[in-house]
Amino acid sequence: MAPSRQNDREARQARERLRAYQARQTVHERKLQRRRRDNWIAGIATVVIVALAVATQLLYFSAGPGAAKASSSASPSATPSSSPTPSPAATGANSGNVPSKTIAGDRTWSGTLTINGIPLAVSLDGKAAPQAVSSTIALTQKKFYDGLSCHRLTTDGIWVLQCGDPEGDGSGGPGYSYGPVENAPANGTYPAGTLAMARQPNNGYSQGSQFFIVYKDSPIPSDPAGGYTVIGRVTSGLDKLVSTVADKGVQGGGTDGKPAVSTRIDSFTLQ
Structure with a gap:
């Protein structure tokens, strides 16, 4: 009888070890399933986030940054890329009485762009963007910009304030x-403080008076016409513009539209 009881005890112990092993195996399998599920969810979330970021950029610039719609022709000390992309091959033509690109004089112009009483010191590069800077100079000399609104603000993925319409x-x-x-940045990134010209999508000859101020580093995709003409930069005052206008957001609580704070150019002078 003693050997039989010993055998029964050993059998029970073996069954208990088996049950313990199976329990641990079940817990392990559940952990693996949760890990696979969490990894799958994380992967899907990453794809969605990337897709939304790209869609935000394409949606904004499919309307042009500025766009300039079809009826029309970004630290404060940051500078545009030192390796600009070359101008694409001409596929269009100027329209109307475009100011001569010799006005810029192949030099740097300094001045003040005052918005909502906030003086922004600006520097324009007439050598890097002679046509766009010449046009801007001609318009400031006519006081074209004085009193015009800044009609568009974006606050997600691309951070710009658009003015001049x-x-x-x-x-x-x-x-x-x-x-x-x-003078478009080769890497497609427009640093905070950048001043650049708005245009229609896919149309490098649709630039006019509209421009945008980049108030936070922004990746902006190019299209077949290239990137966006950088005319210069804001050298001081950007932080004040951000706190009083950009930080207040868009009317209605969206991420792209009229600034919640009514925004207007008081004056724009260059010399």
């Missing part, structure tokens, strides 16, 4: 349009 809705211009794109 006499119609106040993205459809207006100075009565002429010009191109091609000049």
Whole structure:
């Protein structure tokens, strides 16, 4: 009998060890399943986030950054890329009485762009973007910009304030349009403080009076016409503009539209 009881005890112990092993195996399998599920969810979330970021950029710039709609022709000390992309091959033509690109004089112009009483010191590179800077100079000399609104603010993925449209809705211009794109960053990143020209998508000859101020580093995709003409930069005052206008957001709580704070150019001078 003693051997039988010993055998029974050993059998029970073996069954208990088996049950313990099976329990641990079940727990392990559940952990693996949760890990696989969590990894799958994380992967899907990553794809969605990337897709939304790309879609945000493409959606904004499919309307042009500025766009300039079809009826129309970004630290404060940051500078545009030192390796600009070359102007694409000309595929369009200037329209209207475009100011001569010799006005810029192949030199740097300094001045003040005052918005909502905030003086922004600016520097324009007439050598890197002679046509766009010449147009801007000519318009400031006529006081074209004085009193115009900044009609568009974006606050997600791309951070810009767009100004310079006499119609106040993205459809207006100075009565002429010009191109091609000049001095666009080679890496597609527009640093905070950048001043760049708005245009229609896929049309390098649709630049006019509308421009945008980049108030936070922004990756902006190019299209067949190239990137966006960088005319210069804001050298001081950007932080004040951000705190009083950009940080207040967009009307209605969206991420792309009229600034919640009514925004207007008081004056724009260059010398």
